[in-house]
Amino acid sequence: EAGVVQSPRYKIIEKKQPVAFWCNPISGHNTLYWYLQNLGQGPELLIRYENEEAVDDSQLPKDRFSAERLKGVDSTLKIQPAELGDSAVYLCASSTAGEPLTQYFGPGTRLLVL
């Protein structure tokens, strides 16, 4: 069984440019999470989806961040425009309705904003 897939793995952009990250969760996992992980810190939840519905986006900076999960499967997280402080690792995770406490994480996308 394939794990959570994220792309790209690395991205370098200049500030004020847009950037997008893609995540494909494990097949059959209805819950999808996007986390932000700053260097030397634990992940912080940005948004959580139940199928295609965003059920918790309270920590998502909506002035520049957006996310979608149109068909309840894969998801895209976008930043526009990017700022220097957005440099971090963006992690995607998924879980099933039957075991919501067991999250499976992807390898992350490491973003560097210059």
Add this chain to the structure above:
Amino acid sequence: AQSVTQLGSHVSVSEGALVLLRCNYSSSVPPYLFWYVQYPNQGLQLLLKYTTGATLVKGINGFEAEFKKSETSFHLTKPSAHMSDAAEYFCAVSEDNYGQNFVFGPGTRLSVLP
């Protein structure tokens, strides 16, 4: 709101020695507790979790953790460290069994010396 503290951002042990990584939490309700491991350039992997029942929880790779309500602790241990255990370890807490309000600690980097 719940929170997690991990004493010691960096712990070094000799190969074969006891591993002890500390985690304390605060929660207004009985918590669900987790330990995750993160190897370089990889996503997080669940080591073990406490939901209900037995307070001593065994996980993968020989790790175990004990939930002590009176001490609000969930320390991670392994009797004998192996070089392959070198990684970042994160403790996390959730106040419900739906995966909402998942909060990670800042992490502890474990180094294993030959």
